[in-house]
Amino acid sequence: MDKFRPDTFLPLTPVAFEILLALADGERHGYSILQEVESRSGGTVALHAGTLYRALARLLESDLIEECKTSPDPANQDERRRYYGLTSRGIAVARAEVVRLEGQLRAARTRRLLKGARA
Amino acid sequence: MDKFRPDTFLPLTPVAFEILLALADGERHGYSILQEVESRSGGTVALHAGTLYRALARLLESDLIEECKTSPDPANQDERRRYYGLTSRGIAVARAEVVRLEGQLRAARTRRLLKGARA
DNA sequence: GAGACTATACGCTCAAGGCACATAGACGGG
DNA sequence: CCCGTCTATGTGCCTTGAGCGTATAGTCTC
Numbered sequence: 001m002d003k004f005r006p007d008t009f010l011p012l013t014p015v016a017f018e019i020l021l022a023l024a025d026g027e028r029h030g031y032s033i034l035q036e037v038e039s040r041s042g043g044t045v046a047l048h049a050g051t052l053y054r055a056l057a058r059l060l061e062s063d064l065i066e067e068c069k070t071s072p073d074p075a076n077q078d079e080r081r082r083y084y085g086l087t088s089r090g091i092a093v094a095r096a097e098v099v100r101l102e103g104q105l106r107a108a109r110t111r112r113l114l115k116g117a118r119a
Numbered sequence: 120m121d122k123f124r125p126d127t128f129l130p131l132t133p134v135a136f137e138i139l140l141a142l143a144d145g146e147r148h149g150y151s152i153l154q155e156v157e158s159r160s161g162g163t164v165a166l167h168a169g170t171l172y173r174a175l176a177r178l179l180e181s182d183l184i185e186e187c188k189t190s191p192d193p194a195n196q197d198e199r200r201r202y203y204g205l206t207s208r209g210i211a212v213a214r215a216e217v218v219r220l221e222g223q224l225r226a227a228r229t230r231r232l233l234k235g236a237r238a
Numbered sequence: 239g240a241g242a243c244t245a246t247a248c249g250c251t252c253a254a255g256g257c258a259c260a261t262a263g264a265c266g267g268g
Numbered sequence: 269c270c271c272g273t274c275t276a277t278g279t280g281c282c283t284t285g286a287g288c289g290t291a292t293a294g295t296c297t298c
Binding site: 007010011014017018021024025040041044045091094095096098100101102103104105107108111112113 | 137220
């Protein structure tokens with residue numbers, strides 16, 4: 001089966017994971033990813049344009065995302081936009097990262113870290 | 120109050136968070152952190168000795184951890200060991216990181232990422 | 239005292255991100 | 269029409285941090 005190992009991509013950088021997360025929503029172009037990440041994670045992860053586009057290039061090269069020619073919104077077109085979507089590998093890697101993070105959070109809960117910090 | 124902002128330290132690198140997590144257990148020396156992280160996160164985050172000790176130096180400098188002279192185990196002494204523990208800042212930062220990660224995981228769940236991936 | 243294990247630390251290199259800047263089309267106002 | 273602003277993608281320079289190998293040295297057992 002020559003199984004593809006998502007683990008070899010772990011751990012994802014926080015930025016890379018944010019991008020995959022934004023794309024899990026559906027296809028987006030770069031600038032829209034920028035706005036989505038900024039708005040969701042607010043101040044904690046400031047995604048700079050330069051960082052984003054270079055991260056996109058890396059993710060493309062690793063086949064975790066792909067460029068899709070189908071622009072999802074026939075109105076509101078902009079020739080400059082490049083749309084990206086998750087590949088099956090990208091989904092697999094993102095899921096593996098979710099599992100890893102859940103492991104960390106589970107560990108955090110069993111220790112003194114979250115005592116008294118429950119909302 | 121001149122409140123200390125844990126957010127300025129976010130996002131933590133996966134390695135840094137693993138270390139803080141290992142120390143949340145209680146004080147440990149470097150080599151023991153190595154074994155703890157290796158055993159818990161298994162293959163996904165391979166913590167190399169060089170990486171660890173340099174990360175410890177950075178965390179010390181940021182006052183997220185401190186060296187404690189009280190060796191917790193009076194028997195089984197080893198002069199070479201340097202024990203580390205979380206500072207209050209370290210705990211605050213680790214908690215902030217936990218909040219950030221929980222936000223990411225919440226986002227992952229509301230999207231198609233985890234559909235069908237429930238254990 | 240030889241060798242394995244424990245323990246800390248440095249050197250070299252590359253990957254990734256922060257930040258500034260370049261480019262350019264779209265859009266609205268004066 | 270020209271200007272500024274927003275949208276959109278991208279490059280250049282520098283720093284940080286991690287991967288990986290290696291150095292150093294104490295401990296423990298045989």
